[in-house]
Amino acid sequence: MLGNLKPQAPDKILSLMAEFKADTRQGKIDLGVGVYKDPNGLTPVMRAVKAAERKIWETQTTKTYTALAGEPEYRDAMATLVLGDVGKGRVASVGTVGGTGAIRQALELVRMANPDAVIHVSDPTWPNHLSIMNFMGQAYEMYPYFDSATRGVAFEAMLDGLRRAKKGDVVLLHGCCHNPTGANPTAEQWDAIAEVLEQTGAIPLIDLAYQGFGDGLEEDAAATRMIALRLPEVLIAASCSKNFGIYRERTGILMTLTADDKARELSQGAMAYLNRQNYSFPPDHGARIVSTILGDEGLTADWKAELEEVRQTMLGLRTQLAEELRLLTGTDRFDFLQRHRGMFSRLGATPEQVERMKQEAGIYMVGDSRLNIAGLNRDSIPVLARAIVEAGV
Ligand code: LMR
Numbered sequence: 001m002l003g004n005l006k007p008q009a010p011d012k013i014l015s016l017m018a019e020f021k022a023d024t025r026q027g028k029i030d031l032g033v034g035v036y037k038d039p040n041g042l043t044p045v046m047r048a049v050k051a052a053e054r055k056i057w058e059t060q061t062t063k064t065y066t067a068l069a070g071e072p073e074y075r076d077a078m079a080t081l082v083l084g085d086v087g088k089g090r091v092a093s094v095g096t097v098g099g100t101g102a103i104r105q106a107l108e109l110v111r112m113a114n115p116d117a118v119i120h121v122s123d124p125t126w127p128n129h130l131s132i133m134n135f136m137g138q139a140y141e142m143y144p145y146f147d148s149a150t151r152g153v154a155f156e157a158m159l160d161g162l163r164r165a166k167k168g169d170v171v172l173l174h175g176c177c178h179n180p181t182g183a184n185p186t187a188e189q190w191d192a193i194a195e196v197l198e199q200t201g202a203i204p205l206i207d208l209a210y211q212g213f214g215d216g217l218e219e220d221a222a223a224t225r226m227i228a229l230r231l232p233e234v235l236i237a238a239s240c241s242k243n244f245g246i247y248r249e250r251t252g253i254l255m256t257l258t259a260d261d262k263a264r265e266l267s268q269g270a271m272a273y274l275n276r277q278n279y280s281f282p283p284d285h286g287a288r289i290v291s292t293i294l295g296d297e298g299l300t301a302d303w304k305a306e307l308e309e310v311r312q313t314m315l316g317l318r319t320q321l322a323e324e325l326r327l328l329t330g331t332d333r334f335d336f337l338q339r340h341r342g343m344f345s346r347l348g349a350t351p352e353q354v355e356r357m358k359q360e361a362g363i364y365m366v367g368d369s370r371l372n373i374a375g376l377n378r379d380s381i382p383v384l385a386r387a388i389v390e391a392g393v
Helices: 012-022 047-059 072-083 098-113 127-136 155-163 187-200 217-230 261-278 285-294 297-329 351-361 380-390
Strands: 091-097 119-123 140-144 170-174 203-208 234-239 251-257 344-346 370-372
Touching: 012 127, 047 285, 047 297, 072 091, 072 217, 072 234, 072 251, 072 285, 091 098, 091 261, 098 127, 098 203, 098 234, 098 251, 098 261, 119 127, 119 155, 140 155, 155 187, 187 217, 203 217, 217 234, 251 261, 251 285, 285 297, 297 380, 351 380
Parallel strands: 119 140, 119 170, 170 203, 203 234
Antiparallel strands: 091 251, 234 251, 344 370
């Protein structure tokens, strides 16, 4: 039977990771997978995470099962982190296996509620969004998003695309730090997006994987909160992988906001049911790290301070890269790198140029020319800038 399986195309981001590892050249530069790296190229465990783990180790007396929806402390803390005071009493939630698990559960929830829903996704979007939907046989359409000339949001085209969504369809939005482009709507543009959602009756599904990596923890949640205030039904898939740096712990959450108690209770029941069908209880260790940090003022302050250092480091790298390219090209063509936010920027190079940078300079970025800004440091920036110019980008 198993011999009948078809070979699967490898995931592009993950196979790039393996290719980089296998490259024996000195000075190779990894700008592929979305993992934060400090100036020494390391992805350290955050201080508050270590402290929380110590506390858990010292105080935890059992590893027996916890709640099917995940621990209430974690879910409440995450609702506050993402939504602040917005949506109190309207939220249902379950812990999930990372942010990806939250996306998957969200799509399954949509399928249970409305099998005819079409999911509208940005062009481009995180490739795994498409891969999961293809696997599930979920219908989707792409709305224009990226303006390849300005490397900003193609806003009017985006709105036109969103207007095609029908009542009961779902619009997948990146709450901040758009992956893969790094281009994000302004606050006014977010308002206009909410207005179109109101007009069409489509339901937003917000993927929030990089809160705290763009303009700040509160700022990065502003669009999500505004939409949660205005729209009757909202789905939010949030990840703790990046902002808590607990990638391998697989810590995520799916939240729904509903217009009434009946829908909230049905939603809570359906999400817990989905957990049970897909993996039973969600992972607890990462969730407990997060609730331990967010339940302790001192740990929260230290976590916020370290996250802010991470954010500032990435902003500094953006500025330095844009300056280096200004010097080399004598133009401001690459200033968009400074305007983009989050871990990624889409450079706008052709696949051939991306390949050339890999072959000639040992620089690894995703084939669509998405580069992980956090993979850079002071020394590698001039190398990258030169390679960009030599490749003719
Ligand atoms: C990325 O986009 O690089 C990250 O979200 C990691 C992943 O799983 O693809």
